Amino acid sequence: DQQVKQNSPSLSVQEGRISILNCDYTNSMFDYFLWYKKYPAEGPTFLISISSIKDKNEDGRFTVFLNKSAKHLSLHIVPSQPGDSAVYFCAASGFPGTGANSKLTFGKGITLSVRP
Amino acid sequence: ETGVTQSPTHLIKTRGQQVTLRCSSQSGHNTVSWYQQALGQGPQFIFQYYREEENGRGNFPPRFSGLQFPNYSSELNVNALELDDSALYLCASGPWGRDTQYFGPGTRLTVL
Numbered sequence: 001d002q003q004v005k006q007n008s009p010s011l012s013v014q015e016g017r018i019s020i021l022n023c024d025y026t027n028s029m030f031d032y033f034l035w036y037k038k039y040p041a042e043g044p045t046f047l048i049s050i051s052s053i054k055d056k057n058e059d060g061r062f063t064v065f066l067n068k069s070a071k072h073l074s075l076h077i078v079p080s081q082p083g084d085s086a087v088y089f090c091a092a093s094g095f096p097g098t099g100a101n102s103k104l105t106f107g108k109g110i111t112l113s114v115r116p
Numbered sequence: 117e118t119g120v121t122q123s124p125t126h127l128i129k130t131r132g133q134q135v136t137l138r139c140s141s142q143s144g145h146n147t148v149s150w151y152q153q154a155l156g157q158g159p160q161f162i163f164q165y166y167r168e169e170e171n172g173r174g175n176f177p178p179r180f181s182g183l184q185f186p187n188y189s190s191e192l193n194v195n196a197l198e199l200d201d202s203a204l205y206l207c208a209s210g211p212w213g214r215d216t217q218y219f220g221p222g223t224r225l226t227v228l
Binding site: 032051 | 149156159161172206218222
């Protein structure tokens, strides 16, 4: 039972263009959604998060959009840079500080390649 | 400020053996969680520790156990290793009540 789904395994974009990474979830009890970036031989690095009470959160080149009715979120990277090439994981959790409910549930990840 | 560190980096064991993985939390973080990441998959939650007690557990058998120490460092112990235990084991720390967890570089465990 995969509660967080990243259906596209890979994405390739040209440097300077927009990268749009998509994520769907099935559990309506999720309260927070996060994006992590992972390089080979490193642990996941936190990028950006959004609470379920918001529909958009922006941090520099990264913007996350949340559509609760569709149970869908997306990460936009503008402009894309070659250093953005990595595996991106979408994750979701329940309300923080609630033990197992605050665990992170991850998707399988999407490999982003930014071509120079 | 030191981030999350894990040791060892790599480990090779044989079936039936026991293994202990170690993690040092980021300064100021009082929760620690452990995740297992199999090849081609996202990390899977094993358990979380807060105030030296297990505070939530994923779908892992009892042979996966852990400890959290007063200085917020942690250990993951796995008994009776199986071939399917081969994976990247990630430790993550965070402040209690906050949504973001910060990950260490992981320990790559290979079971032969």
